[in-house]
Amino acid sequence: MSVSKNYLYNVLLIISNTLFPIITFPYISRVLMPEYLGKVYFVQGVVAYFVIISVLGAPNYGIKELSKAKSIGDWEEFKKIFTELFLMTTLSSFGSLLILLVTIKLYGKFSAEKLIFYIFSAQVLFECFHINHFFIVMENHKRRLIRSFLIRFLSLGFLFYFIKTPKDYYLYALLLVIPEILARIIDVFSVRKYFNFNFKELNFKRHIKNMWIIFLYIFTIGIYGSIDTTMLGIMIGDTEVGLYTAAVKMYKMVLPVILTLGTVLSPRIIGAIKRKEKSNIYKNIDMFMDYSFIVGVPATLLMMLLAREFTILFSGEGFIGSINTMIIMSPCLVFLAIGSFVGGQVMLPNDMEKRILTISIFGVFLNIGLNYFLIPIYFRNGAAIATLVTEVFIALVKIKQMKNIYTEYKLLTKDRILTILIGALVSILIYMKIEVFREFGNLLTLLIVPIIYGVLYFGFLILFQNKRVFMWIDFIKKRLP
Template identity: 40%
Template sequence: MSLSKNYVLNVIMTITGVLFPMITFPYISRVLMPEYIGKVTFAQSIIFYFTTLSLLGIPIYGTRELSKEKQNLTKFKQLLTELIVIGILGSLISFVIIFIGINFNSKLNEMKEILYIFSLQVIFSFLNLDYLFIVLEKHKRRALRALFIRIISIILMFIFVKTYKDYKVYVLILVIPEILMRLLDFISIKEYLNFKVNLNLKKHIKSLSILFISTLSVSLYVSLDSTMLGVIIGDSSVGLYASASKMSKVLIPLIIALETVIAPQLIYNIKENNKQKIFEKIDMFLDFNFILGIQFIFILFLLSKDVILLFSGEKFLSASTAMQIMLPVIFFIPVGSFMSGKILISHNLEKLSLKFNLIGMLSNASLNYLLIPKYGILGAGFATMFTEGLMCILKSLRVKKIYPEYKIITKDRIKYILVGLVISVFLLSIKNKFVGYNYFVNILLIGSIYVFFYLGILVISKDRLILNLLEKIWKKSKKS
């Protein structure tokens, strides 16, 4: 299947992932209110650590190693079987640890019911086989499965979650459909498993250990803000922060969809040291981030209050400033993930990636500790934004060291930032004169004006990428 078709399938899957919180969060936030949204988010932040522990770095390692053995079915089957067995062991160990934690920690024991429900994700985490379907480029299957799960979940939420007392039902709906679909995934891949061969688990331990610690450190600083807010301030602040965080990150999957598609080919080209192909893939991803990701930041900055009102309600309006502070992560997270997970790891630089992630963990923990007591969700938002920016810069500089001839910052990429900045300043100066009546109208109007000016300026300036895209669209329309 072609790269473009794979990307379209990933975009479909990603759009459903973006639409899912857009459909459910406005309803759930108004039903559960900040306090119970906070309880659920706090529990999720705790379980996130243990899910990461159970995975043991297998998704990243599996994508890399299975991509290398894709042409050798015998080795491919043995490797996958070994990874599944390691995953089962990791799931069991992780669940035992969380069971002990729930029963010996008073804070966790207070919410043991929802923690036990969420811990089902830990027990069945070895069924997370997305890395296999990515390597096999079975993106259609992933897209259809994701769509089915999300539709079922939406229906169940609207039927069974009626008041804040139904927050445990909400947790069950978040967990059970996903587990059932992963069980079906596991049944469907029997042809790729071979338990009859002598499994050699030891050979994976060193690389997995480094990737595991690296992934765990990322998980720590990704969820540390919500965890520390819950401990230091309380559930309501976690609920407000969840709204700010969700709205600032909701479009990130749309950008990462491209990374998912090009990953197997990029890893293969790095293995073959085909620099031309490597640079083409990096260009594709970075250009996409500058053309689209940067503009998401500007648009959402202009519409932060309207977005919060639409998707969370008036009780969450105080989260709009925290959302604005966090918006640069729309660019930082995908680029940092790409530089580390797809390039540095493919060069077997797991230790270096670990070093960067440990720096990120220390940065985030220190800033949260210093800022949350005084600034609350604003401090947590700044800590997240600063840490992700630091990670993005450090990882990009290291990739630049590997490929010194490659230009990360180009005139075109600077142009996309400047164009977005100029349009934003213009719209900010006139916004209050013609908006303010209805948040939905504001979003539609400001968003449309921004896109009109942005595309218009790029076409007038004869932007290479935009003109190429328009040419392709024109040719396809003529054929149809």
């Protein structure tokens, strides 16, 4: 299947997954308010560590190993690897669940919200069925789209029907977990349409070393992905977690739009690296980097410009305290996207697991240290600063590692530098007139400003003859009747 079709399915998948929080968050934030919203996301942040333990890094490792077997057409090896990973994660899921239940029992703050913890614990148990890596490698993104849309649609109806008061935060937690469990179960049954599990001559030992390194890497990422809400909840309280989560939710709604191309390109880059086809490697990296700059820069700047409108419209007046937090965190968008791509699609296929792990561990300690000193002073904004500094550091170090592998590759091309400058220029022009737009109200401002920004931004890119934009225009022209 072509990159364009895979990308289209992934975009639709992202739209499906993004529309769900866009539709539900304005409602749920106004019903639960910062305190009860904070309770749910505090628990979800803690349980996230145990979810990571339950899969042992198998999704990331699986993409790499299954892509290698697929690239050489060894389908018996493909089935064997998949079966081995599935059995290993099944065992680890039970172990992770047991550790979580003991932790809830022993730690007082956790036991106070034990019902929510038990609800999220179900996700830990079923995480062994997390086999998205199989469908990514098989490039069956259409199926992923249909499954996600149906589950989200059903959960949407249940959410609006059952959640009416702040005391229904238990039901909200349940509705966050059930779609994930259903998706996992459907995935496992769908695999049997492709092949039966191969239980002959299994060799688990060959995976342990590399999986352990990837697991530690993913776990450290999980720590600095959730440690902010965990530390905020423990050091300050649930209300701060709620305000902080509102800001995080808004910028993370946009993040998958950038990352989706990396997901589509992943099997192709891994195959090119395996075959040592440097021209194809550079071609695919360029495709992602150009896209990240062209889409990520304006998305980041628009989120900063419209943080007030985003917050009030999507979260409500009770979350005004999230505005500055969102402005601080918005630049994470581009750095996190590029850092994730370089780590997962460039360094990992080049067998640089240990370097990725070292970078991540340093990032964790940096993040925890910054949170420890900044949260007591700046509360949620301190956590936002800590996250931003960490993401910038991680991305820059990973880019340096990529340059060490591919010394001829140039990241800051003329077109990408111009993209940043044009994005900044358009932002300044919009900012000078932002109060005029705000007279139309929050909703119209959110509709009008991005359209004007987009017209000016892409107009300048075309004027300065951005190569990638011209490629997109030619691609569209060829498919028009």
